[in-house]
Amino acid sequence: MAGQGSSSLREANTTLVVQQLRVAGPTSRAELARRTGLSKQTVSTIVASLLADGVVRELGRGDPEPGGGRPATRLEYAADRAFVAGVELGVGRTRVVLADALGSTVEPVDLEVRRSGRTPEVVVDRVCTALQELLRRRGGLRRLRAVGISVTGLVQPATGTCVLAPNLGWRDVPVAELVGRRLRSVPVVVRGAAQCSMVAEHREGVAVGEDDVVLLFEDEGVGAAVVERGRLLDGADGTAGELGHCAWPGATERCGCGRRGCVETLASGPAVRRAVERATGHRVRRRTGEPTFVALADVDDPAVAAAAGEAGQVLGTAASWLVALTSPRLLVLSGSLVPGPAALRTSLEEAVRSREIGGHRTRIEAGALGADAAVRGAVLLALDEARAG
Numbered sequence: 519m520a521g522q523g524s525s526s527l528r529e530a531n532t533t534l535v536v537q538q539l540r541v542a543g544p545t546s547r548a549e550l551a552r553r554t555g556l557s558k559q560t561v562s563t564i565v566a567s568l569l570a571d572g573v574v575r576e577l578g579r580g581d582p583e584p585g586g587g588r589p590a591t592r593l594e595y596a597a598d599r600a601f602v603a604g605v606e607l608g609v610g611r612t613r614v615v616l617a618d619a620l621g622s623t624v625e626p627v628d629l630e631v632r633r634s635g636r637t638p639e640v641v642v643d644r645v646c647t648a649l650q651e652l653l654r655r656r657g658g659l660r661r662l663r664a665v666g667i668s669v670t671g672l673v674q675p676a677t678g679t680c681v682l683a684p685n686l687g688w689r690d691v692p693v694a695e696l697v698g699r700r701l702r703s704v705p706v707v708v709r710g711a712a713q714c715s716m717v718a719e720h721r722e723g724v725a726v727g728e729d730d731v732v733l734l735f736e737d738e739g740v741g742a743a744v745v746e747r748g749r750l751l752d753g754a755d756g757t758a759g760e761l762g763h764c765a766w767p768g769a770t771e772r773c774g775c776g777r778r779g780c781v782e783t784l785a786s787g788p789a790v791r792r793a794v795e796r797a798t799g800h801r802v803r804r805r806t807g808e809p810t811f812v813a814l815a816d817v818d819d820p821a822v823a824a825a826a827g828e829a830g831q832v833l834g835t836a837a838s839w840l841v842a843l844t845s846p847r848l849l850v851l852s853g854s855l856v857p858g859p860a861a862l863r864t865s866l867e868e869a870v871r872s873r874e875i876g877g878h879r880t881r882i883e884a885g886a887l888g889a890d891a892a893v894r895g896a897v898l899l900a901l902d903e904a905r906a907g
């Protein structure tokens with residue numbers, strides 16, 4: 519805990535220094551120390567890391583210091599001179615967010631990509647063109663330090679390859695390689711949408727300060743992510759968390775992954791949509807790109823409540839396997855589960871509760887970042903990558 523305490527203190531002090539620079543304009547290190555009340559040594563250490571990150575830059579020397587000392591080098595806030603990007607390749611939406619060197623959003627862009635034309639080549643081309651356009655007015659691609667990409671599918675982080683994304687129709691797509699090639703070899707990090715959402719919720723959302731967390735994610739398919747002792751669980755090749763493709767006993771429906779009877783065939787948005795359509799004989803209407811659970815959230819219909827309740831029961835039971843295995847303090851509901859039908863959430867919670875054992879009680883909460891969690895996580899991963907580089 520001592521480590522965490524000193525790192526959050528360093529973060530608070532860094533914020534103080536950056537705020538001062540943003541408000542006061544070019545300032546010397548000595549003046550920064552006076553204005554923030556921090557020691558000169560502390561300010562020097564913080565400034566060194568801000569210089570390395572591209573958040574501040576050095577200007578020429580200013581006026582002589584009071585008392586006749588030689589003029590000091592002044593520092594200027596420059597986070598808008600170095601950028602990172604977060605990209606969300608979701609089932610219904612494709613988004614690019616440009617952020618400054620501190621991670622603050624500079625400009626988000628939603629891209630229209632027709633479902634029929636969503637080949638890897640087309641999507642990568644649209645994303646890279648959008649990024650080039652965003653950077654054109656801001657100094658060009660050379661200012662881009664790293665790109666983080668969230669994909670709704672199974673991703674191998676070491677290679678940045680999307681192994682399987684049934685709902686995008688992708689298999690073995692070298693996402694990092696394709697994007698890196700287009701963007702002059704800028705570092706690219708790729709993770710699954712559940713993992714990205716977890717990163718964001720854990721650092722900035724509902725799971726801040728929690729060391730043991732499970733996150734359930736839905737975007738026309740089901741995924742999960744686990745934080746254990748404060749660290750994202752990767753497994754042997756970074757693909758841990760594929761709860762949606764665990765087998766549900768007795769289920770036989772074919773899944774997008776090519777096998778039969780996956781949890782996803784019973785508990786995803788499309789599964790609920792099929793059940794509602796079977797029960798009512800009518801198609802479920804959705805806006806373009808709208809997740810099924812969002813479309814069904816406010817539909818007052820017993821068929822929707824029944825189908826969502828059954829899906830929630832399956833999803834909650836599957837979640838209880840993860841809860842039993844990892845004993846988390848917090849279970850976060852993310853993606854389109856958050857605004858989803860009330861019956862889904864109620865039966866999901868009941869299923870988790872009914873399987874709890876030994877007095878352990880897991881808090882169940884909606885993610886604080888809502889549908890923005892995945893792309894925010896991608897931005898944070900890009901920041902990590904930029905800093906590591």
Ligand SMILES: [Zn+2]
Pocket residue numbers: 762763773774775776777780782
């Ligand atoms: Zn499957």
